[in-house]
Amino acid sequence: MTLPALDRTPVATRTNRVGLLLLGLLLLAGGVVGLVVSFGGFGDGRQQRPALDPATRSFAAENTWFWIAVAGVALLVAILALLWLRAQLSTSRLNTINLESDRSRGATSLEVSALERACSGELESRRGIGRASAVMLGSQYYQRLVLLISLDGREPLRAVDNGIQSEVLPKVRQALENPDLPVRIEYRLATHPVRVAS
Amino acid sequence: MTVKLTNRVLAVMVALALLVLSVLVLVEIVWILALGGTQPVVLPYPPVTDYLAELTWNSAPARAILIGLVIVGLLLIAAEFRRSKPGLLTLASSSAPVTAGVERRTLQKAAAAAATDVDGISTARARVSRRQVNVSAVSGLRDGGGLQDQVAARMQSWIDELNLASPPALSVKVDQGRSR
Numbered sequence: 001m002t003l004p005a006l007d008r009t010p011v012a013t014r015t016n017r018v019g020l021l022l023l024g025l026l027l028l029a030g031g032v033v034g035l036v037v038s039f040g041g042f043g044d045g046r047q048q049r050p051a052l053d054p055a056t057r058s059f060a061a062e063n064t065w066f067w068i069a070v071a072g073v074a075l076l077v078a079i080l081a082l083l084w085l086r087a088q089l090s091t092s093r094l095n096t097i098n099l100e101s102d103r104s105r106g107a108t109s110l111e112v113s114a115l116e117r118a119c120s121g122e123l124e125s126r127r128g129i130g131r132a133s134a135v136m137l138g139s140q141y142y143q144r145l146v147l148l149i150s151l152d153g154r155e156p157l158r159a160v161d162n163g164i165q166s167e168v169l170p171k172v173r174q175a176l177e178n179p180d181l182p183v184r185i186e187y188r189l190a191t192h193p194v195r196v197a198s
Numbered sequence: 199m200t201v202k203l204t205n206r207v208l209a210v211m212v213a214l215a216l217l218v219l220s221v222l223v224l225v226e227i228v229w230i231l232a233l234g235g236t237q238p239v240v241l242p243y244p245p246v247t248d249y250l251a252e253l254t255w256n257s258a259p260a261r262a263i264l265i266g267l268v269i270v271g272l273l274l275i276a277a278e279f280r281r282s283k284p285g286l287l288t289l290a291s292s293s294a295p296v297t298a299g300v301e302r303r304t305l306q307k308a309a310a311a312a313a314t315d316v317d318g319i320s321t322a323r324a325r326v327s328r329r330q331v332n333v334s335a336v337s338g339l340r341d342g343g344g345l346q347d348q349v350a351a352r353m354q355s356w357i358d359e360l361n362l363a364s365p366p367a368l369s370v371k372v373d374q375g376r377s378r
Contacts, residue, residue, distance in 0.1 A: 001292075001363040002328050003299045005200070005285025013202055016209035017278055023212060024274025031267030038255045038264060051260060052250035064231065071227040074220040081217035088210060158361045161291050161298055169296065182295040186286060189300060191307035 006146060006186060008091055008137065015087040092137045099177060112136045115175065122168055123147065128155025130190070144182045145172060153190030161185070201282050284328055288363040300360065302326050309333060312356045316349050319372070326366065331357060335372045346372045 007013050040047045060066050093112075100108040116134040123132035130152035138144045151160060164185065173181050222241040229235040238244065253260050286299030306324045313322035313335045322335040335349050350370040357365050 001288040002284030002302075003286040003288055003297065004282065005202075007202070012206065012209075016205040019209055019212070020205060020274050021278045024271045024278065026271070027267045028271030028275065031264045031269075031271055034255070034264040035261065035268065038261050040256075047256040048254055050251050051253045051255060052247060054251070057247075057251065067227050067231055071224055071231075074223040074227070078217055078220040078224065081213045081220065084209065084213040085217070088206065156359055157289075157300065158291075158359065161289060161361070165291060165296060165298075180295055183297070185296065185298040187289075187298070187300045187304075189304040189308035191304060191311055 003184075006148075006184065008093060008135070009088075010092055011090040012087050015084060019084055092139075094136045094138060094143065097136070097143060097176065098140055110176070115172070118175075119145075119147070119168070119172055122171070123149060123164070126160070126163060126168075128152060128160040128163075143176070143178070144184065147183065147185045148188070149185065150188040151190045157187060157189065161187070201277070201280060204277070287326070287328075287366070290361045290363045292363060300362070305360075309353065309356065313349055313353060313370075316345070316352050318345050319349060322349075329364075329366050331366045331368050333368070333370045335370070337372055337374045339374060345374065346370060 036042065037046055095112055096109045097112060098107065098109050100106060116136060119134035120132045123129055123134070128151055129149055131150040133148045135146045135148070136143055137146060147164070149160070149164070151157060169181075169183055172183075173179050226238060226241050226243070229239045284302055286301055287305060289298040289300065292298045305326045309324035309326065309331060310322045310333070313319055313324065313333050316335075318337045318339045319335045320338050322333060324334075325332045331353070333349065333353055337345055339345065349372055350368065353368055353370060357368060
């Protein structure tokens with residue numbers, strides 16, 4: 001069983017994938033249709049004509065609406081390109097979480113960076129962990145905590161994992177008042193384990 | 199460079215190119231239709247249209263361009279459907295709503311380090327995939343009888359200690375009589 005690498009910008013990843021796939025399909029379709037024309041698939045007369053034939057040029061020159069339509073398409077493409085660029089800046093990282101769902105009872109919010117700092121501090125104080133960071137992803141309605149933990153080799157992975165799952169996660173869930181908070185833990189093993197004398 | 203990063207760089211370049219080109223086209227159209235311009239203002243398009251007016255579909259340059267489009271299109275499609283290497287190998291302790299895993303790249307380095315724990319092994323390399331851990335170790339000993347078994351036993355216990363949900367199969371190769 002495997003997990004894909006953590007994606008903190010899922011919207012950008014999906015948009016890029018769809019955009020580049022569409023571009024690839026467009027280029028492939030254009031190339032194939034052009035090659036069919038080039039090899040006489042639409043008749044011998046067509047393959048000997050220029051890519052931009054005089055009839056097309058005069059049609060474009062005589063019809064103003066054609067250029068208005070081209071301008072409309074160009075505007076649409078510009079808007080889509082801007083949205084595509086804006087998607088690159090999107091992130092699913094949270095800044096605050098509303099702890100009070102009932103507005104009539106006031107507003108209580110939690111600054112996520114404080115929780116992330118407390119969480120990474122707690123993790124780094126544990127034996128076997130060299131460095132740790134915590135990131136809260138999602139939205140106001142669905143949160144997911146991601147823990148990135150680099151082991152220092154002084155404790156086996158299994159012991160570190162047991163400690164985190166049984167001691168650290170219950171505290172975080174209690175702080176967030178969310179006993180079912182989804183958590184993803186990513187371990188980075190020590191590449192030069194420290195040898196401990198037994 | 200990961201697939202995601204390559205996609206991001208490519209996406210930014212394509213989006214910027216589309217944005218610039220479409221704005222230039224808009225400027226040219228507004229310049230000519232609304233402002234009565236007769237010559238291009240920012241986009242020098244006449245050489246391009248003149249070239250296309252002479253380029254016949256069955257000419258070699260036209261075919262080269264079209265084949266280029268097909269190749270680039272196929273490469274883009276293939277890149278988007280390519281299956282990326284797993285980022286993490288899941289631990290057996292994972293159970294909803296907790297998912298825990300070990301990063302594959304550090305697993306490779308740690309596996310190589312674990313193999314060198316065996317006396318007689320000077321260097322080792324490891325490759326980890328979804329289903330297999332391949333360890334290639336080098337020993338400087340000329341007579342390293344049983345070294346392969348020792349490395350295999352060490353690595354198997356190392357893999358077992360990790361407590362992976364689906365422990366990968368182990369393959370060990372020890373190159374004896376030389377050192378790197």
